[in-house]
Amino acid sequence: MSLARPVTTLRRTILVRMLLLVGGSALVITAGFLVLWMMPTLDRMAEAEFDRVAERVQGRLDHTFKPVEQLLETGAGWIAADPPHIDRPESFNQRFTALLTASPTITSVVAGTTDGRGWLLLEQGDGRLLNRFTDLARWGDRHRFVERGADGSQTDYWETRNYDPRRRPWFTGAMTAAEGGQVHWTQPYTFLSTVDPGVTASRRIQLPDGSSFVLGYDVMLRDLSSATLDEQVGSRGFALILTEDERVLGLPAMPAGISTDDWFGSLLLPVSALGIAPINDALAVWRQAGRQTVPVRRVSSSGEDWLLSQRPYPLGDHRLWVLTLAPADDFAPPWILIGTGLAGALALLMLAAGLIAHGQARRIAQPLETLAAASQRIGALDFSAPPPVSSRIGEIAQLAGAQETMRQMLQRSQQSLRDQAARLLGQVQELREAEERINALAFYDPLTGLPNRRLLGDRLRRALSACRRHRQRGALLFLDLDNFKTLNDTLGHELGDALLKEVASRLLGCVRDTDTVARLGGDEFVVVLEELDGHIPVASEETQAVAGKILAALGRPYRLGGQTHASSASIGATLFDGSGDEGDELFKQADLAMYQAKAEGRNRLCFYGQAMRDRLTARTQLENELREAIEARQFILHYQPQVDAAGRLIGAEALLRWLHPRRGVVPPGEVIPIAEETGLILPIGHQVIELACAQLAQWAGMADRAGLTLSINVSARQFRHAGFVDDVRTALRDTGANPARLRIELTESMLLEDIDEVIERMTELRSLGVSFSLDDFGTGYSSLAYLKRLPLAELKIDHSFVRDVLVDANDAAIARTIIALAHTMGLEVIAEGVETEAQRALLAEGGCDAYQGYLFGRPAPADELPRTARAPAPSLGPH
Numbered sequence: 001m002s003l004a005r006p007v008t009t010l011r012r013t014i015l016v017r018m019l020l021l022v023g024g025s026a027l028v029i030t031a032g033f034l035v036l037w038m039m040p041t042l043d044r045m046a047e048a049e050f051d052r053v054a055e056r057v058q059g060r061l062d063h064t065f066k067p068v069e070q071l072l073e074t075g076a077g078w079i080a081a082d083p084p085h086i087d088r089p090e091s092f093n094q095r096f097t098a099l100l101t102a103s104p105t106i107t108s109v110v111a112g113t114t115d116g117r118g119w120l121l122l123e124q125g126d127g128r129l130l131n132r133f134t135d136l137a138r139w140g141d142r143h144r145f146v147e148r149g150a151d152g153s154q155t156d157y158w159e160t161r162n163y164d165p166r167r168r169p170w171f172t173g174a175m176t177a178a179e180g181g182q183v184h185w186t187q188p189y190t191f192l193s194t195v196d197p198g199v200t201a202s203r204r205i206q207l208p209d210g211s212s213f214v215l216g217y218d219v220m221l222r223d224l225s226s227a228t229l230d231e232q233v234g235s236r237g238f239a240l241i242l243t244e245d246e247r248v249l250g251l252p253a254m255p256a257g258i259s260t261d262d263w264f265g266s267l268l269l270p271v272s273a274l275g276i277a278p279i280n281d282a283l284a285v286w287r288q289a290g291r292q293t294v295p296v297r298r299v300s301s302s303g304e305d306w307l308l309s310q311r312p313y314p315l316g317d318h319r320l321w322v323l324t325l326a327p328a329d330d331f332a333p334p335w336i337l338i339g340t341g342l343a344g345a346l347a348l349l350m351l352a353a354g355l356i357a358h359g360q361a362r363r364i365a366q367p368l369e370t371l372a373a374a375s376q377r378i379g380a381l382d383f384s385a386p387p388p389v390s391s392r393i394g395e396i397a398q399l400a401g402a403q404e405t406m407r408q409m410l411q412r413s414q415q416s417l418r419d420q421a422a423r424l425l426g427q428v429q430e431l432r433e434a435e436e437r438i439n440a441l442a443f444y445d446p447l448t449g450l451p452n453r454r455l456l457g458d459r460l461r462r463a464l465s466a467c468r469r470h471r472q473r474g475a476l477l478f479l480d481l482d483n484f485k486t487l488n489d490t491l492g493h494e495l496g497d498a499l500l501k502e503v504a505s506r507l508l509g510c511v512r513d514t515d516t517v518a519r520l521g522g523d524e525f526v527v528v529l530e531e532l533d534g535h536i537p538v539a540s541e542e543t544q545a546v547a548g549k550i551l552a553a554l555g556r557p558y559r560l561g562g563q564t565h566a567s568s569a570s571i572g573a574t575l576f577d578g579s580g581d582e583g584d585e586l587f588k589q590a591d592l593a594m595y596q597a598k599a600e601g602r603n604r605l606c607f608y609g610q611a612m613r614d615r616l617t618a619r620t621q622l623e624n625e626l627r628e629a630i631e632a633r634q635f636i637l638h639y640q641p642q643v644d645a646a647g648r649l650i651g652a653e654a655l656l657r658w659l660h661p662r663r664g665v666v667p668p669g670e671v672i673p674i675a676e677e678t679g680l681i682l683p684i685g686h687q688v689i690e691l692a693c694a695q696l697a698q699w700a701g702m703a704d705r706a707g708l709t710l711s712i713n714v715s716a717r718q719f720r721h722a723g724f725v726d727d728v729r730t731a732l733r734d735t736g737a738n739p740a741r742l743r744i745e746l747t748e749s750m751l752l753e754d755i756d757e758v759i760e761r762m763t764e765l766r767s768l769g770v771s772f773s774l775d776d777f778g779t780g781y782s783s784l785a786y787l788k789r790l791p792l793a794e795l796k797i798d799h800s801f802v803r804d805v806l807v808d809a810n811d812a813a814i815a816r817t818i819i820a821l822a823h824t825m826g827l828e829v830i831a832e833g834v835e836t837e838a839q840r841a842l843l844a845e846g847g848c849d850a851y852q853g854y855l856f857g858r859p860a861p862a863d864e865l866p867r868t869a870r871a872p873a874p875s876l877g878p879h
């Protein structure tokens with residue numbers, strides 16, 4: 001399982017998640033705090049702040065009006081204690097000049113009596129003081145004016161004026177006031193002396209003589225405006241004082257582009273004359289709301305939110321309105337400050353959260369990182385002890401414990417694996433060597449070291465393919481040593497083997513590295529020549545050249561066992577170009593050619609040609625017919641009688657016959673060699689066993705046949721076949737034949753290879769009850785040591801000895817020796833090929849036990865088996 005490459009770390013993941021969690025929570029809490037608590041609170045704070053400004057404006061009015069009223073009380077006290085005299089104004093001036101100087105609000109002091117006397121003390125702008133004295137009773141409408149400079153200069157002059165103090169608002173108001181000592185504030189009016197608008201605070205004073213005296217202080221609206229004019233209400237706000245009928249009493253801050261005179265000219269005009277839209281809009285709202293006191297209220301003007309405060313201000317008998325107006329934004333909370341504060345708080349919170357998260361992430365991730373690093377080392381098969389992991393987190397501690405257990409276990413396993421690997425390596429080495437040995441055995445001939453049949457097949461296939469590819473030709477040479485069998489028999493196996501090794505070595509010296517020299521077994525060798533010319537004549541010449549070298553090389557004398565021996569070889573050759581012929585076919589061709597070379601006198605090369613091709617075709621046809629014959633069960637057995645010394649029929653030899661559909665009876669000489677070669681001997685031999693057993697079973701029921709022994713011929717290939725014993729056992733069982741009546745004839749040649757296996761198989765069959773006869777005895781190489789070990793019942797003297805037993809003293813001696821040998825070994829002896837009575841008689845003299853031959857009967861169908869015990873007279877001709 002491919003793992004995807006990690007894109008982050010556990011530590012970073014924990015850190016980021018914790019920060020996101022804390023940051024998110026903080027943001028949500030902050031947002032909630034802002035929405036639910038802070039914004040309304042801040043709105044309230046803004047309104048409260050605005051309210052304070054409005055109160056301040058009101059407070060400034062108090063600062064303006066209250067001192068005036070207090071000073072009026074003081075002045076009243078002075079007047080009551082020392083009423084002024086019109087002709088001696090010094091004491092009046094002295095007191096009230098100080099008062100004027102002390103009070104920035106009071107512009108002038110006015111006084112009057114009910115009998116028409118009047119006083120005015122006016123402070124002029126440049127520090128000069130102006131008195132006006134009125135005494136209507138004495139001076140009529142002539143009034144005395146006294147101007148006094150700051151430098152002490154004084155100017156006296158008289159002017160006629162239509163002025164009566166008793167008709168002035170301050171006098172009449174004070175006189176009509178409900179309580180005599182109460183301060184009375186006039187409605188705004190224009191001062192006579194300065195022609196400025198203003199209000200006057202006055203009160204009536206009861207003089208000791210019972211007359212009334214009215215004292216008044218003038219306050220100019222200009223000065224009153226200072227309470228509102230300078231008032232900073234937000235950035236663009238206003239504070240102004242209105243009369244009950246909404247005329248301007250105290251001006252708001254002067255807009256840009258207006259002269260001071262024009263602005264002050266607006267005093268006492270209707271407020272709309274100011275032309276300030278927010279004020280007009282606010283007053284419209286106020287009027288709509290019934291001209292009630294408004295502590296703080298939000299009004300809209302030109303789409304902008306304004307804060308409005310409209311508070312009444314009682315002044316004597318009148319009511320003034322103090323209007324305060326400011327853009328709501330001016331009192332909006334200091335968002336930047338709040339935001340900065342909040343951001344700071346958040347940053348601090350995040351920093352704290354970051355530090356905590358970092359600590360937590362470290363606490364969780366560090367041991368896991370250590371474990372991960374340790375796991376990676378373990379994965380890389382590094383089992384050294386990792387740094388210790390300590391964690392108070394249970395799962396991590398468990399993981400560390402489990403990892404440590406696993407590490408130790410793997411470490412032990414690794415050590416154990418190393419040990420096992422070392423052992424395995426040793427075993428692998430042994431196996432390799434064994435494999436090499438097996439390979440050598442499987443593909444190489446153990447005697448000569450040459451490729452064997454199997455490897456040769458492979459090399460030949462490659463050679464065919466290479467020829468096809470390169471449009472070349474090759475040649476397959478089949479070699480058979482001439483007279484090797486004789487040499488081997490006479491010199492013995494060891495020298496025979498030495499000869500074969502020398503032959504192999506000489507063959508290798510005759511060919512190129514690219515060519516192949518193989519040994520098929522026995523004295524059969526094959527040479528495959530490659531890279532020959534593509535044209536047949538040239539390729540033939542090349543092959544002849546090599547074959548000539550081979551014949552010359554193999555024909556050289558051999559030094560074996562201290563003696564010099566001669567040998568030669570017969571070579572059959574066939575050419576190939578890879579276009580059609582299969583390996584097996586080429587073998588057959590070369591084999592045929594080799595037999596042709598033998599037939600032509602040996603020690604020569606013979607190419608596979610047309611005649612051979614015809615023979616091969618015939619052989620192939622025969623092979624095919626044999627297959628059909630097996631299928632059609634065209635094989636039958638003929639039986640040749642065997643008689644004892646007294647001439648009694650004691651048994652028969654079953655001999656194969658092929659009932660060919662066209663050719664009639666075909667003898668085994670034509671069948672057996674091809675059958676052996678092609679492996680068809682196995683099914684044919686199987687049928688022979690079945691037929692023989694069936695015949696035995698049939699004879700068992702016939703009184704004159706029941707005691708006969710039936711011998712069957714078995715080829716070496718058939719006998720060595722793994723299923724042979726079972727075949728025999730099955731046939732005996734299926735037919736019910738008596739095994740003791742069945743005798744198997746083996747040839748000496750079968751004993752040449754793996755005698756132990758032969759003995760084992762014979763013993764197995766012997767245990768079934770089957771007996772054995774050794775056929776053709778005397779023609780082969782039979783070691784007496786082996787003979788002793790074989791569970792034989794009988795030796796069969798080969799007919800070649802019998803044939804000349806009368807004319808050849810050697811053959812007669814051999815025959816006698818065989819008989820004696822057999823008897824010594826406790827075996828019976830049967831002579832085959834006995835054709836004449838003389839032969840029989842000679843053999844009988846030697847003590848031969850039984851006889852087989854034309855003298856007693858030719859092989860014939862079972863029902864033709866002679867019933868007579870003794871052979872007829874030896875006048876019988878050939879079959």
Ligand SMILES: Nc1nc2c(ncn2[C@@H]2O[C@H](COP(=O)(O)O[C@H]3[C@@H](O)[C@H](n4cnc5c(=O)[nH]c(N)nc54)O[C@@H]3COP(=O)(O)O)[C@@H](O)[C@H]2O)c(=O)[nH]1
Pocket residue numbers: 640653654655656667668669672688712713714715775776832833834835852853854855859
């Ligand atoms: N594997 C098997 N081999 C078989 C089987 N049947 C036969 N054979 C082998 O074929 C060989 C030839 O047999 P055949 O042509 O039948 O010849 C036998 C006899 O006809 C012949 N014979 C017998 N008496 C005489 C005689 O007086 N003179 C003479 N010239 N020939 C004679 O000999 C053959 C029997 O020989 P042997 O087996 O050695 O006893 C034959 O050699 C068999 O090996 C088979 O079923 N399986």
